[in-house]
Each structure stands twice: as C-alpha cells, then as structure tokens.
Amino acid sequence: MDDPREHLLKKEVPGKSYKDYDAISPIKYVNVVTDENVEIEDHNLDTAVYHRRWYVLAIYSLLALTNTVLWNTWGPIARASEAVFGWSDSQVEMMANWGAIMYVVSSAFMSWLTFSKGLRCACIVGSILNAASAGLRCISDDPTTATWLINTAQILNGLAGPVWCAVPPVLSAAWFPAHQRTTATAIAAVSGYIGIAVGFIIGPLMVPDDELTYSNLTNSSTPDIPLTNFHVTRFQSHAAISNDTGFISETRKNIMRLMYVEAAWSVFLLVLMLAYFPAKPPIPPSVSACIGRLNFKSGIKILVRNSQFWLIGMTYFIPQGVNQCWASVLGVILKSHGISQSEAGWLGFYGVIAGTIASLTLARFSDIFSKHMKWFLLTSMVLASVFYLWFTLILNGWAPYNTASIYSSVILGGLFLMCGPPLFFEMTSEITFPVPEAVSVFFLTLLFNLSGAIFLSIQLNPNIGTGWQNWANVGCIVACIPLLIAFKESYKRLAIDEAEQKNS
Numbered sequence: 447m448d449d450p451r452e453h454l455l456k457k458e459v460p461g462k463s464y465k466d467y468d469a470i471s472p473i474k475y476v477n478v479v480t481d482e483n484v485e486i487e488d489h490n491l492d493t494a495v496y497h498r499r500w501y502v503l504a505i506y507s508l509l510a511l512t513n514t515v516l517w518n519t520w521g522p523i524a525r526a527s528e529a530v531f532g533w534s535d536s537q538v539e540m541m542a543n544w545g546a547i548m549y550v551v552s553s554a555f556m557s558w559l560t561f562s563k564g565l566r567c568a569c570i571v572g573s574i575l576n577a578a579s580a581g582l583r584c585i586s587d588d589p590t591t592a593t594w595l596i597n598t599a600q601i602l603n604g605l606a607g608p609v610w611c612a613v614p615p616v617l618s619a620a621w622f623p624a625h626q627r628t629t630a631t632a633i634a635a636v637s638g639y640i641g642i643a644v645g646f647i648i649g650p651l652m653v654p655d656d657e658l659t660y661s662n663l664t665n666s667s668t669p670d671i672p673l674t675n676f677h678v679t680r681f682q683s684h685a686a687i688s689n690d691t692g693f694i695s696e697t698r699k700n701i702m703r704l705m706y707v708e709a710a711w712s713v714f715l716l717v718l719m720l721a722y723f724p725a726k727p728p729i730p731p732s733v734s735a736c737i738g739r740l741n742f743k744s745g746i747k748i749l750v751r752n753s754q755f756w757l758i759g760m761t762y763f764i765p766q767g768v769n770q771c772w773a774s775v776l777g778v779i780l781k782s783h784g785i786s787q788s789e790a791g792w793l794g795f796y797g798v799i800a801g802t803i804a805s806l807t808l809a810r811f812s813d814i815f816s817k818h819m820k821w822f823l824l825t826s827m828v829l830a831s832v833f834y835l836w837f838t839l840i841l842n843g844w845a846p847y848n849t850a851s852i853y854s855s856v857i858l859g860g861l862f863l864m865c866g867p868p869l870f871f872e873m874t875s876e877i878t879f880p881v882p883e884a885v886s887v888f889f890l891t892l893l894f895n896l897s898g899a900i901f902l903s904i905q906l907n908p909n910i911g912t913g914w915q916n917w918a919n920v921g922c923i924v925a926c927i928p929l930l931i932a933f934k935e936s937y938k939r940l941a942i943d944e945a946e947q948k949n950s
Contacts, residue, residue, distance in 0.1 A: 492729060493623075493729060493730050493731055493732055493733060493735075493736070494727070494728075494729040494730075494731065495622075495623050495731050496621070496727045496731075498724075498727075499621040499622055499630075499727070499731070501722075502617070502621055502723060502724065503617065503621070503630055503633060503634060505715070505718055505719060505723055506569060506613070506614075506617055506634055506637075506723075507633060507634055507637035508637070508715055509569065509572065509573055509576065509610060509715050509719065510610035510611075510634065510637040510638045510641065511637045511638065511640050511641035511644065512576055512641065512708075512711060512712055512715055513572070513576055513603060513606055513607065513610040513638065513641065514610070514638045514639070514640075514641030514642050514645065515641040515642075515644050515645045515648070515708065516576065516579055516580055516599075516603045516708060516712070517542065517545045517600070517603050517604070517607075517641075517642075517645075518542070518641065518642045518645030518646070518649075519541075519645060519649060519704070519708070520538050520541040520542070520596075521538060521539075521541070521542055521645075521775055521776075521777055521778070522645055522646050522647075522649035522650055522777060522790075522794070523649040523650060523653045523701070523704075524538045524777055524778060524781075525777075525781070526653045526654075526697050526700075526701065527653075527701065529694060529697065530587075530589070530694060530697050530698045530701060531589045531592060531593055531596075532589050533593070535778055537593075538775075538778070539775055539778070539902055540597075540902075541596065541597070541600050542771065542775065542902060543771075543899060543902040543903065544597065544600035544601050544603070544604045545600065545603060545604040545607055545895070546604070546767075546771065546895040546896070546898040546899035546902060547604060547899050548600075548601050548602075548603075548604025548605045548607065549604050549605075549607040549608055549611070549891070549892065549895035549899075550892060550895055550896050550899060551604075551605070552604070552605040552606075552607070552608055553608045553612075553888055553889075553891070553892035553895070554888075554892075556568060556571075556572075556608035556609055556612070556888065557608065557612070557742075557884055557885055557888035557889070558742060559571065560609070560612075560613060560616060560884040560888070561742050561882055561884040561885060562742070564725035564726070565613065565616065565617060565620060565723075565725040565726065566723050566724060566725040567725070568609050568613065569609060569613070569719060569723060570719055570720065570723070571606075571609065572606040572609030572610055573712075573715060573716040573719045573720075574716065575602050575603070575605055575606035576603070576606055576712045576715070576716070577709070577712040577713050577715075577716045578599075578602050579599040579600070579602040579603040579606070579712075580599070580705070580708045580709035580711075580712040580713075581709050581712075581713070582595045582596075582598055582599040582602070583595060583596055583599045583705045583708075583709070584702070584705045584706055584709050587698050587701070587702050607895070608888060608891065608892070610638060611638060611891045611894075611895075612884075612887045612888040612890070612891040613634070613884075613887075614630075614631045614632075614634035614635045614868070614871060614887075615627075615631050615871040615872060615874075615875045615883045615887050616883045616884050616887065617630070617631075617634055618630035618631040618634065619732075619734070619735055619875065619883050620725070620726045620727070620730075620731075620735060621726070621727060621731060622731055622732075623731045623732050623943075624732050624734070624940060624943035624944070625813055626813060627732075627813070627872065628809045628810075628812045628813045628868060628869065628872045629806070629809050629810050629813050631809065631868045631871050631872055632805050632806050632808075632809030632810075632868035633806065633809075635805070635867050635868045635871060636801075636802040636805045636806060636864070636867075636868070639798050639801060639802055639805075639864055640798065640799070640802055642770075642773065642794070642798050643794065643795045643797075643798035643799055643802070644795075646790075646792070646793075646794040646795040646798070647792070647795050648704070648707075649704065652700055652703060652704045652707070653697060653700040653701050653704055654700070732943050733942055733943055734879070734939045734940075734942045734943050737880065737942065738880070739880050739881065739882035739883075740880055740881055740882065742882070742885060745881040745882050745885040745886070746885060746889070748878075748881055749878055749881050749885060749886055749889060752877070752878060754877050754933060754934055754936075755874065755877060755878055755886070757929050757930075757932060757933040758870065758873055758874060758877065758930075758933050759874070759890050759893060760926060760929055761823075761827075761870070761926045761927075761929045761930045761933065762866065762867070762870040762874075762890060762894065763890060763891075763893040763894035763896070763897050764897050764922050764925070764926050765827070765830075765863065765919075765922040765923040765926050766863070766866065766867060766870075766894055767893075767894040767895060767896070767897030767898035767901065768897055768898065768901045768918060768919055768922045769863055769919055769922075769923075770898055771898040771901045771902045772901070772915055772916075772918070772919045773794060773797070773798075773860070775902075775915070776790055776793065776794050776856075777790035777794075779841075779915060779916065780793070780852075783841060785852070793852070793853060793856055793857075794856075796853065796856075796857050797856050797857045797859070797860030797861070798860060798864070800857050800858070800860060800861040800864075801860040801861045801862075801863065801864025801865065802864065803861075804826075804861045804862065804864065804865050805864050805865050805866075805867070805868055808822055808826070808865045808868075808869065809868045809869065812869055812872070816937070816940060816944075817935070817937050817940070819869045819872065819873050819935060820873070820930065820933060820935040822865070822869060823865075823866055823869055823870070823873075823930060824927070824930050824931065826862045826863065826865040826866055827862070827863070827866065827923055827926070827927055827930065828927060829858075829862040830859050830860075830861075830862035830863035830923055831920060831923040831924045831927070833854075833855050833856075833858040833859035833862065834855070834859040834863075834916075834919055834920045834923065835920045836851070836854075836855040836859075837852070837855035837856055837859060837916065838916040838917060838919075838920055840852060840855060841913070841916060842913070842916075863923065870890070871887050871890070873935065874886050874887055874890050875887065875939060876935075876936065876937045876938055876939050876940060877935070877936050877938070879938040879939040880938075901915075901918065
C-alpha cells in the first residue's frame with residue numbers, strides 16, 4: 447500500500463527528507479518559484495504517484511456529498527415540513543440560506559486550518575460538524591423544539607461548508623499528478639452537486655407530500671384556493687389540514703426516519719475519516735507540489751491585488767452562487783405552476799446528474815487538451831444562458847409550456863453551467879500560483895457563498911414573489927460572459943510540471 451505505483455522522476459535525493467514536504471503550505475528546503483522558465487532540475491526532487499489517492503478522493507467526495515445532502519434536506523420536502531412544523535416558505539428558504547451565511551463566517555478560519563494544519567485536520571473538523579448537524583435533528587419532533595434544533599443544525603452544516611466546497615484543488619494538488627489534477631478536482635467538486643441531487647430524490651421518496659398538497663386542499667372548505675398563494679392559503683386551510691391528524695402524524699414519522707438515516711450515514715463516514723485519511727503522500731506527485739507556496743498573509747495580499755483573479759472570480763461566484771441557491775428553491779418556484787414536490791425533485795435531480803456527467807467529461811478533456819480552459823468555460827456559459835432563458839420564457843408564458851420543455855431547459859441549463867466549477871478552481875490555482883490553493887480557492891468560494899446569501903436574503907421577502915429569481919439566474923450568467931472574454935489565461939503551475947516532464 448505504501449509503495450508508489452509509478453515514479454515520474456528517477457532522481458535520488460541523498461540526505462534529503464520529505465518529512466517537511468507539504469503541498470499546501472510552504473516547505474523548508476525549496477524556495478518559492480514564480481518563473482515559468484525555471485530549471486526544474488536544480489530542485490533535484492523525486493516524485494511518485496500512489497494507488498491510495500483514489501481512496502482518499504472517494505472518502506472526501508462522500509463526505510462532501512453528505513454535507514450538501516444535509517443542506518438540501520428541506521427544500522425538496524418544503525410542503526411536508528411546512529405542514530408538520532408550521533413553517534412558511536421564507537422559513538424553508540432560510541434553512542438553505544444558513545449554509546451561505548455560515549460559509550462566509552467560517553471560510554477564513556477553515557482556509558487557515560487547511561493551510562496550517564493540513565487536509566486531515568480540516569476534513570476531520572468538517573466530518574464532526576456534519577455528524578453533529580445530522581444528530582441534532584434527531585433529538586425532537588416537537589414543532590417548536592425541532593425548529594430551533596434544525597436551524598442550529600443548518601448553522602453547523604454551513605460552518606463545515608468551506609471544507610467540502612473549497613478543498614478539491616488542494617486535495618488534487620497534494621495527491622495527483624499534473625495530467626490528472628483537473629479530473630480529480632472535478633470528481634471532488636461535483637460530489638457536492640451529486641449530494642444536492644440525492645437530496646432532491648431521497649427527501650420526496652421518504653417524505654411524500656402529494657396527498658397533503660392536493661388532496662387535503664381540494665377536499666377542504668376552500669377548494670378554489672389558487673396554488674400561487676399556497677404559503678398564505680396554507681393558514682386559511684389550516685383547519686382542514688390539522689384535522690387530518692393521521693396524515694400529519696405519518697408525515698412527521700417519515701421526516702424523523704429521514705433524519706435518522708442521514709445521521710447514521712454521517713457518523714459512519716466520520717468513523718472512516720478517523721480510521722484512515724492521510725493528509726499527503728510520502729513523496730509528492732508532481733514538482734509543483736514540492737515548490738513552496740507563499741505564507742497565508744502574503745498570499746492574501748497578493749491575491750486581492752491580482753486583477754485576473756477578480757475577472758475569473760466574478761465570472762465564477764456571481765452566476766454559480768446565484769444558480770445554486772436558485773436550484774435549492776426550485777420546488778418553491780415551480781409550486782405556483784402546478785408542478786408537484788416530487789416532480790420538482792426529479793427535475794432537479796436530472797439537472798444535477800446531467801451537469802455532473804458533463805463536468806467530469808469536460809474536466810478530462812481539459813487534462814488531455816491542456817491550456818484551453820477559458821474557451822471551454824466560455825462555450826458552456828453561453829449555452830447555459832440560452833437554456834435558462836428558455837426556461838424563464840416558458841414560466842412567463844412567452845414560450846410553449848409543456849413538461850418536455852420544462853425538463854429540457856432546466857436539465858440542459860444545469861448541464862452546461864455545472865461544467866464550470868472544477869475548471870474555475872484549477873484556473874484560479876494556475877493564475878495565482880504560488881499563492882496556496884488553500885487561500886485562493888477558499889477566497890473564491892467565500893465570494894460564491896456571499897453572492898448566494900445575498901440572493902436568498904432578497905427572496906426571503908414574501909412580497910417579492912418568485913418570478914424575479916428566474917430572471918436573476920439568467921442575467922447573472924449573461925453579465926459575466928464579457929468578463930470571461932476579457933480574462934487572460936495563464937498556466938504557471940502547469941508550465942513547471944510540463945518543463946520537468948520534458949527534461950525527464
């Protein structure tokens with residue numbers, strides 16, 4: 447298990463130890479390199495690739511998936527939870543908003559923790575927060591007590607978010623060779639999106655609400671209540687729903703059963719993480735992984751003064767942050783159009799799965815056809831804007847309304863937009879090198895969640911409605927396309943690795 451599968455370099459380093467080597471923070475025996483034309487042979491370093499890198503990636507990906515499953519618990523079962531706990535639409539949306547708010551709060555600390563203590567320590571902290579978040583929700587099903595516990599759980603879930611959102615490029619730099627880095631980053635990054643997809647499915651499957659939403663309202667004393675005002679008329683028809691105590695009781699049991707399943711899974715993954723999750727391999731996988739990064743404070747100073755970082759950063763965090771929060775309340779958006787919670791869940795699931803497959807495919811192409819990330823990203827954003835515009839026109843009655851059109855527009859929009867994050871992460875790591883990945887990408891995702899928090903905070907106002915959310919989703923994508931065109935791509939880190947491969 448400890449023997450490297452293959453050596454990329456064959457040089458021995460007499461008297462030199464790798465005990466201080468760290469792909470995240472600066473190391474003692476190698477100077478920082480910023481010149482792409484540096485003579486790599488002067489470093490005289492050996493590199494190796496290990497089988498276990500795939501196990502480390504798998505455990506990390508499962509934990510990232512679990513974090514977003516926990517985060518996306520309440521949106522897909524919004525109407526059932528509203529009936530059981532007495533929540534409004536804005537309270538359901540606040541459950542998602544806690545993730546973005548607490549991400550902003552904890553991002554700087556988690557970045558420092560990853561940079562100074564390493565991957566293992568940061569991921570253990572994130573795993574503990576995952577398990578604690580899932581466990582709190584199992585304590586009580588009393589509406590008042592449960593509401594407080596669930597809000598607290600969502601806060602803990604959000605505090606763990608930076609570990610499961612920003613670490614992928616850090617992990618790939620520490621464990622994977624140059625020709626696999628983007629692919630590894632994509633696998634780790636899309637695991638969070640797969641978690642959102644799982645949330646769309648597991649919630650409605652374990653907590654069905656169609657009978658509550660339609661049957662109870664139809665048989666109530668106010669049968670003509672329009673679905674567009676469900677968050678208001680829920681109180682007007684409260685007596686009819688409350689009288690069906692058997693159904694409410696069964697729904698409460700289903701919700702708690704979902705809580706127990708998610709808690710048991712979170713604890714299981716915590717045990718796996720504690721048992722074996724090394725921070726780094728004994729020998730680095732690439733020469734750029736051996737090169738010392740700037741320290742935490744210097745890295746931040748250089749980062750905020752880098753104009754190209756801000757160009758690529760805004761192209762990422764504005765449309766991606768808004769779109770993820772838009773997707774988390776897709777069920778609420780579609781509710782007024784007569785689309786059931788279950789159908790909205792499947793719609794979100796298909797969109798995320800399609801985007802995941804496309805993201806992995808594009809990442810692999812980027813590894814094979816290196817130095818073309820900008821054009822891959824530009825193409826995907828243009829196509830995403832077209833399909834999300836189509837979806838918005840459909841809901842506004844300006845395009846033919848049918849199930850096939852709704853599904854196609856959402857799925858294809860998600861497919862092309864979700865191609866972006868792994869490439870954005872890798873591009874950011876390339877243009878900001880030798881700023882540590884644990885600084886540049888954490889800062890990038892902090893801005894991503896800040897934009898999402900602003901978006902969800904606006905929609906918490908019940909007087910605004912939901913139509914503007916679709917236009918905001920499209921507008922943010924379109925507005926950032928010129929920024930991406932103006933961006934000047936560079937591959938500092940990759941140039942060093944390619945130079946070494948050529949020398950070898």
